[in-house]
Amino acid sequence: MEKKTIILTRKIQVYVDCDDKAQKDAYYKQLYEWQFLAFQAANLIFTNLYVQDRVKDLIYFTDEVKVKLADRAKDAEGILNTSRMNTTYRVLSSKLLGKMPSDIFSNLNNALTSVYNTERSAYWKGEKSLRNYKRNIPLPFSGKSLKFAADEKHREFRFTLFKIPFKTYLGKDKTDKRVLIQRNVVGMLKLCASSLKIDKGKLYLLAAFEMERDEHRLKDSVIAEASLSIEHPIVMKVGKEQFQIGNKEEFLHRRLAIQAARHRLQRGSTYNRGGKGRERKLKSLEDWDAKEKRYVDNRLHLYSRRLIDLCVKSEAGTLLLVNQQQKEEVAKEEEFLLRNWSYYGLKEKIAYKAKKAGINVIEE
Numbered sequence: 001m002e003k004k005t006i007i008l009t010r011k012i013q014v015y016v017d018c019d020d021k022a023q024k025d026a027y028y029k030q031l032y033e034w035q036f037l038a039f040q041a042a043n044l045i046f047t048n049l050y051v052q053d054r055v056k057d058l059i060y061f062t063d064e065v066k067v068k069l070a071d072r073a074k075d076a077e078g079i080l081n082t083s084r085m086n087t088t089y090r091v092l093s094s095k096l097l098g099k100m101p102s103d104i105f106s107n108l109n110n111a112l113t114s115v116y117n118t119e120r121s122a123y124w125k126g127e128k129s130l131r132n133y134k135r136n137i138p139l140p141f142s143g144k145s146l147k148f149a150a151d152e153k154h155r156e157f158r159f160t161l162f163k164i165p166f167k168t169y170l171g172k173d174k175t176d177k178r179v180l181i182q183r184n185v186v187g188m189l190k191l192c193a194s195s196l197k198i199d200k201g202k203l204y205l206l207a208a209f210e211m212e213r214d215e216h217r218l219k220d221s222v223i224a225e226a227s228l229s230i231e232h233p234i235v236m237k238v239g240k241e242q243f244q245i246g247n248k249e250e251f252l253h254r255r256l257a258i259q260a261a262r263h264r265l266q267r268g269s270t271y272n273r274g275g276k277g278r279e280r281k282l283k284s285l286e287d288w289d290a291k292e293k294r295y296v297d298n299r300l301h302l303y304s305r306r307l308i309d310l311c312v313k314s315e316a317g318t319l320l321l322v323n324q325q326q327k328e329e330v331a332k333e334e335e336f337l338l339r340n341w342s343y344y345g346l347k348e349k350i351a352y353k354a355k356k357a358g359i360n361v362i363e364e
Helices: 021-057 084-096 102-125 177-185 248-271 283-313 324-333 335-340 343-357
Strands: 005-016 068-071 078-080 139-141 157-161 164-168 194-199 202-212 219-228 234-238 241-245 316-321 360-363
Touching (some): 005 021, 021 084, 021 164, 084 102, 177 202, 219 343, 248 283, 343 360
Parallel strands (some): 316 360
Antiparallel strands (some): 219 234, 234 241
16 A cells, blocks of 8 residues: 655754853764764675675685575575674674764664665666765664754754754745744654764754645546656646746746856956965855756746646646656757756656655656
């Protein structure tokens, strides 16, 4: 039976809620140490899982060596002295117990083992290389380890994670982050396994909330067709009706104008006032890069939202993306399309909103 819930992940900026500078520095040092250990643990997990899968290909072993990945206590042909899921946990436990909370490496092991099992066939066929995790890997933890509490003004929220006090920084939040946290505080939403990310000295909570899907009267027999193109971001057909969402002038021309402004600043950056070297001279360029990213993200959210709203209004239970794979292959060969038309980003947002509404998406 299909689940009626969906996981919503929100990136929430937080900071260590401590006035004592020495203690605050100690907390940050601890977090960086855990992040480094998590980075090592992630690569260790994938290495162990991959080696286990390839034991049978090591033909230079003697014939007496068993190659079945199973618990020897349950299967006489097995080579493991525990369950396969527990092998990597035991490796991490032997190396990290006492150095970092077990909740972190336990959740890390569960998450990465699931990822590996999903991609293992691609590794065997040589279609995908083994994942390599970087030092900025988030620190995962179970939802039970964190409990939000509203502050005095009910504008921000406090929580303690592994004995470290944190406070959210929502500011003038125009999204649903504050609403989701408030619903979690009163017990209306469940917090699932989440993670804490350290990015350029800032802390972000990647909070995963489990909520029920939107209930709509949809008919699987009603199929909506959507075509993604550069002339019109989305052209939708359902029955005899056709809808055009967005246009070239609104999306592409505005994006090119932002790129042109950035290019003008880039040519003049040589004459910018120094003081901190390259960082100060290129600050304006980074601002325009962020401006372009925000504009594109906003437009894609708007287009995908209108598409799903039209599907719900038409009672379409299935959404077909027409000739999408062919268009992406063409875009790879044309530098202009690859740079300026965000096929993947739009597809991702459509899939997410469709799942929340209970609409099945098929890519042609």
